[in-house]
Amino acid sequence: MPVKTCIVVPCYNEAHRLPQDSIVDFVRRHDDVQLLFVDDGSSDRTGELLEKLAADHASLSVLAQATNQGKAEAVRRGMLEAFERGAHYAGFWDADLATPLDEVPRFARVLDDHPALEVLFGSRVRLLGRTIERRAARHYLGRVSATAISATLGLPVYDTQCGAKLFRASAGSRALFRERFEANWIFDVEIVARMIQAHRRGEGPDPRHAIREIPLREWRDVAGSKVRPGDFFRSLFELYRIRQRYLR
Ligand SMILES: Nc1nc2c(ncn2[C@@H]2O[C@H](COP(=O)(O)OP(=O)(O)O)[C@@H](O)[C@H]2O)c(=O)[nH]1
Ligand SMILES: [Mg+2]
Structure with missing residues (x-):
């Protein structure tokens, strides 16, 4: 039976920090959400651990990549598989669960209630009554990149880089994942650039109205991130490439 979400x-090498208890707790409470783990050629016990989880829980499955391809390609392969399975909504979430899985049903309800929305981005905005914990240095470096990204895209987007996103499985959304991404660190930006390009060609909705950012109720910077300071500069280069390819 096609699953809703x-x-x-x-x-990638997440054996030491995969929050198994939270994952199991979530799948027990939500049988309308499938979790598809993509083991991105891990060299630690990630594969073994995921296979064990999948054997114990029907709504949890694993797609194994023989070699490490990077987050962008791991996500893309997983999304194609999710669409193939007939999911109504397909999305991706970072393995450290910096964004708790409990936000997934809330995102799904927003797509239920707003048929014109195609894409939801989790957004890490610090507001009273919410718990957004991020180290100051990463916050400010993140705000510098976010400002450059927003200016390049020409859209008032606050946070393209949060690891929590949900897409309506429309023909337009599927098309966004058809080709391999050129960017690896900021493929999320490439997704938006592909939407802008499709809209300009009259093949897709206006991203200004089709994407909505959802301020998260909870987000915690989890130790063990694989993103390094040098990746900041790599992202700027990727941003330049995206502009040249999609936005001129
Ligand atoms: N860095 C990295 N992450 C990968 C790769 N393949 C898949 N991922 C996953 O992408 C997510 C990145 O999250 P994380 O390392 O916490 O980065 P951050 O939260 O943006 O600092 C995790 O779920 C990783 O396991 C890869 O080749 N490199
Ligand atoms: Mg993280």
């Missing part, structure tokens, strides 16, 4: 969780 399928969430892709890219995993």
Whole structure:
């Protein structure tokens, strides 16, 4: 039976920090959400651990990549599989669950209630009554990149880089994942650039109205991130490439 929501969780050497208890707790409470873990050629016990989880829980499955391809490609393969399974909504979530899985049903309800929305981005905005814990240095570096990204895209987007996103499985959304991404660190930006390009060609909705950012109720910077300071500069280069390819 096609599942309503399928969430892709890219995993590269996550054995030491995969929050198994939270995952099991979530799948027990939500049988309308499938979790599809993509083991991105991990060299630690990630594969073994995921297979064990999948054997114990029907709504949890694993797609194994023979070699490490990077987050962008791991997510893309997972999304294609989620669409193939007939999910109504397909999305991706970082394996450290910095964004708790409990946000998934809330995102799904927003798509239920707003048929014109195609894409939801989790957004890490610090507001009273919410718990957004991020180290100051990463916050400010993140705000510098976010400002450059927003200016390049020409859209008032606050946070393209949060690891929690949900897509309506429309023909337009599927098309966004058809080709391999050129960017690896900021493929999320490439997704938006592809939407802008499709809209300009009259093949897709206006991203200004089709994407909505959802301020998260909870987000915690989990130790063990694989993103390094040098990746900041790599992202700027990727941003330049995206502009040249999609936005001129
Ligand atoms: N860095 C990295 N992450 C990958 C790769 N393949 C899949 N991922 C996953 O992408 C997500 C990145 O999250 P994380 O390392 O916490 O980065 P951050 O939260 O943006 O600092 C995790 O779920 C990783 O397991 C890869 O080749 N490199
Ligand atoms: Mg993280």
